[in-house]
Amino acid sequence: MHFLSFNTTRLTLTLTFLLVSLSSVISSASASQDNVPFNPARAFQKEFYVQSNLEFTLLHELAHAVIELNDIPVLGGQEQAADQIALMLLIMADNTNKKDINPDVLNKLLAISGEWMLEWQEEKRHSKPVYWDTHPLAIQRFYEVTCLVYGSNPDQLESLRREKILPVERAWDCDIEFEKTREALAWLVKKVSDFEFNESWDLVKVRDNKDQLPGRIKVVWIEPSTQEQKQIYAQLKSFNHLADVLKRINNLLNLKTDITVYMEPFCRAPDAWWDGTKNNMTVCYDLIKEFEKNSLLLPDLVKKLKSGSKD
Numbered sequence: 434m435h436f437l438s439f440n441t442t443r444l445t446l447t448l449t450f451l452l453v454s455l456s457s458v459i460s461s462a463s464a465s466q467d468n469v470p471f472n473p474a475r476a477f478q479k480e481f482y483v484q485s486n487l488e489f490t491l492l493h494e495l496a497h498a499v500i501e502l503n504d505i506p507v508l509g510g511q512e513q514a515a516d517q518i519a520l521m522l523l524i525m526a527d528n529t530n531k532k533d534i535n536p537d538v539l540n541k542l543l544a545i546s547g548e549w550m551l552e553w554q555e556e557k558r559h560s561k562p563v564y565w566d567t568h569p570l571a572i573q574r575f576y577e578v579t580c581l582v583y584g585s586n587p588d589q590l591e592s593l594r595r596e597k598i599l600p601v602e603r604a605w606d607c608d609i610e611f612e613k614t615r616e617a618l619a620w621l622v623k624k625v626s627d628f629e630f631n632e633s634w635d636l637v638k639v640r641d642n643k644d645q646l647p648g649r650i651k652v653v654w655i656e657p658s659t660q661e662q663k664q665i666y667a668q669l670k671s672f673n674h675l676a677d678v679l680k681r682i683n684n685l686l687n688l689k690t691d692i693t694v695y696m697e698p699f700c701r702a703p704d705a706w707w708d709g710t711k712n713n714m715t716v717c718y719d720l721i722k723e724f725e726k727n728s729l730l731l732p733d734l735v736k737k738l739k740s741g742s743k744d
């Protein structure tokens with residue numbers, strides 16, 4: 434049943450154009466000296482892709498936790514706020530990103546935006562996009578990532594606009610969007626941590642309230658049930674990335690209560706969520722499986738669209 438009529442042909446064409454543009458940036462980037470050295474081969478490499486998207490997922494759910502536990506007022510919807518907090522934490526995590534672009538951070542953001550693009554394809558193919566949901570559409574989340582990244586350094590990321598990955602109408606104000614979002618992050622960091630951003634946007638410790646707010650985030654791995662989940666479990670345990678992300682968050686945040694992250698093998702859908710009634714978040718093994726699958730899909734999709742074949 435159609436709840437809303439929608440011009441899907443136009444959207445397909447837009448997405449096709451976008452992916453073809455992306456692939457042309459990818460192929461031209463290495464040849465051009467003035468471009469930031471994109472290395473999408475790394476962005477789409479399975480382990481890196483999974484880690485990047487898992488990190489974004491954790492930061493997004495944690496943003497919900499911080500908003501709820503600290504009674505943070507939100508304008509414009511909590512899902513969008515959670516996305517922006519997660520993205521800004523990623524962009525601002527690396528100091529070089531302020532003046533320069535760290536290719537590794539860029540690849541991370543490329544892996545995250547790529548995931549949104551693939552989810553959008555999937556939504557259109559197998560189900561129908563849900564317009565009434567609290568989450569923005571996957572394709573809107575793709576543009577959100579791209580705009581904030583571009584806005585962080587428009588001069589160095591000029592290729593995103595030039596190659597029309599980001600339409601000029603949106604790109605125009607992305608630097609202002611970035612500035613406003615960064616100011617909001619600075620306000621939030623001041624509110625929920627012992628740190629503040631200084632004038633040159635370095636995080637500096639300005640007080641010590643850890644004793645009064647000793648909450649920590651810890652992970653509980655629920656025993657995987659299938660062979661596939663056992664593999665995911667072994668892989669996730671083998672790299673330190675998850676532990677590093679949690680260590681960084683625990684250092685930064687003051688929490689009034691402990692938060693438990695459950696790695697969950699029994700889910701109805703590949704998903705992750707925050708449960709404010711129990712102060713825990715859940716990440717499904719199936720979501721990791723989805724990331725793994727999509728890491729393999731993206732290069733093929735780009736190639737297929739580049740060669741002009743239709744799906």
Ligand SMILES: [Zn+2]
Nearest residue numbers: 493497512515
């Ligand atoms: Zn959310």
